Amino acid sequence: MELFDRYSRQILFHGVGLEGQHRLAAAHVAIVGCGANGSAVASLLARSGVGTIRIIDRDYVEPSNLPRQTLFDESDAKESLPKAIAAARRIAAFNSDVVVEPQVADLTPDNIQVLLEGVHLVLDGTDNFETRYLVNDYSVSQGIPWIYAAAVGSYGVTLNVLPRTTACMACVFPESPHGAFETCDTAGILNSAVNLVASIEASEALKFLVGAVDKMRRTLLSFDVWSNDRAEVSAARPRPGCRACDERDFVHLAGKGRPHITLCGRNSVQIHERHRPVNFTEMDERLRPHGSVRHNDFVLKFWREPYEMTLFPDGRAIIKGTTDTAVARSLYARYVGS
Numbered sequence: 001m002e003l004f005d006r007y008s009r010q011i012l013f014h015g016v017g018l019e020g021q022h023r024l025a026a027a028h029v030a031i032v033g034c035g036a037n038g039s040a041v042a043s044l045l046a047r048s049g050v051g052t053i054r055i056i057d058r059d060y061v062e063p064s065n066l067p068r069q070t071l072f073d074e075s076d077a078k079e080s081l082p083k084a085i086a087a088a089r090r091i092a093a094f095n096s097d098v099v100v101e102p103q104v105a106d107l108t109p110d111n112i113q114v115l116l117e118g119v120h121l122v123l124d125g126t127d128n129f130e131t132r133y134l135v136n137d138y139s140v141s142q143g144i145p146w147i148y149a150a151a152v153g154s155y156g157v158t159l160n161v162l163p164r165t166t167a168c169m170a171c172v173f174p175e176s177p178h179g180a181f182e183t184c185d186t187a188g189i190l191n192s193a194v195n196l197v198a199s200i201e202a203s204e205a206l207k208f209l210v211g212a213v214d215k216m217r218r219t220l221l222s223f224d225v226w227s228n229d230r231a232e233v234s235a236a237r238p239r240p241g242c243r244a245c246d247e248r249d250f251v252h253l254a255g256k257g258r259p260h261i262t263l264c265g266r267n268s269v270q271i272h273e274r275h276r277p278v279n280f281t282e283m284d285e286r287l288r289p290h291g292s293v294r295h296n297d298f299v300l301k302f303w304r305e306p307y308e309m310t311l312f313p314d315g316r317a318i319i320k321g322t323t324d325t326a327v328a329r330s331l332y333a334r335y336v337g338s
């Protein structure tokens with residue numbers, strides 16, 4: 001049979017077997033964020049035969065992504081394709097049996113119930129703690145496991161969160177470790193650190209999906225591929241008094257005080273104040289007298305020195321060339337509408 005042919009080496013592996021392979025085919029996972037780590041995890045799981053993969057990402061492909069983000073190529077960057085769309089195309093080219101559900105969206109308290117509906121496992125491919133705490137609250141409140149994974153510089157860290165069984169991210173980090181943590185924009189990143197953390201994340205996902213939950217690691221694991229430092233902290237049980245596990249207080253899911261304008265990446269601001277469907281053909285004509293503009297089915301790009309605005313069909317925009325949210329908001333109001 002076809003399944004047996006394609007996945008013969010994986011089926012031979014004792015931990016998977018034919019039964020495990022069938023379970024993978026029936027599995028439905030979500031990957032939140034499809035940058036370096038999300039790309040690597042999506043690639044590994046799609047090649048392993050995980051049946052349905054929902055890829056949620058708010059960003060588009062740029063040339064500086066290509067050293068690490070292994071699902072994308074230069075033509076994706078040239079077209080500024082949304083990463084979720086580019087990922088779906090690439091996966092279809094190497095495993096057309098996998099159903100990919102691309103979602104070009106910023107995961108927020110307003111849409112998380114819809115975007116994560118029906119999945120068995122959530123995988124972290126994001127680059128920020130705001131989204132991770134949101135996913136963690138969703139996971140603990142709904143009893144759906146997720147795997148935290150992050151890499152920066154030469155350092156990687158990962159944690160399996162099995163609600164009611166192991167510690168969650170809020171057990172381990174009650175407060176956001178912002179500030180204490182560098183970001184890729186300040187510390188750079190090695191692609192090998194990303195791929196190591198992605199391999200561990202994908203392996204833990206396979207264990208969960210084939211039903212080998214007892215084999216899953218119950219520690220917060222960190223390592224540094226440059227210094228070779230390695231550490232493991234037990235995360236075997238929920239921490240008594242944990243805001244999420246114990247008090248069932250899901251502040252991030254409630255979205256209290258969440259900003260609608262956020263800094264994202266280097267020298268850019270994301271605006272997602274309201275849902276405002278945009279007709280790209282009309283917007284292209286309207287913006288043409290004010291700068292250079294180009295669009296495809298997925299994004300519209302508008303350049304007006306020194307700014308570059310990328311607009312998505314739902315009205316969300318990423319404005320490059322400033323970190324001043326007031327400047328970004330006024331540009332958006334002037335050219336897209338207030």
Ligand SMILES: [Zn+2]
Binds near residue numbers: 168170172238242243
């Ligand atoms: Zn907890």
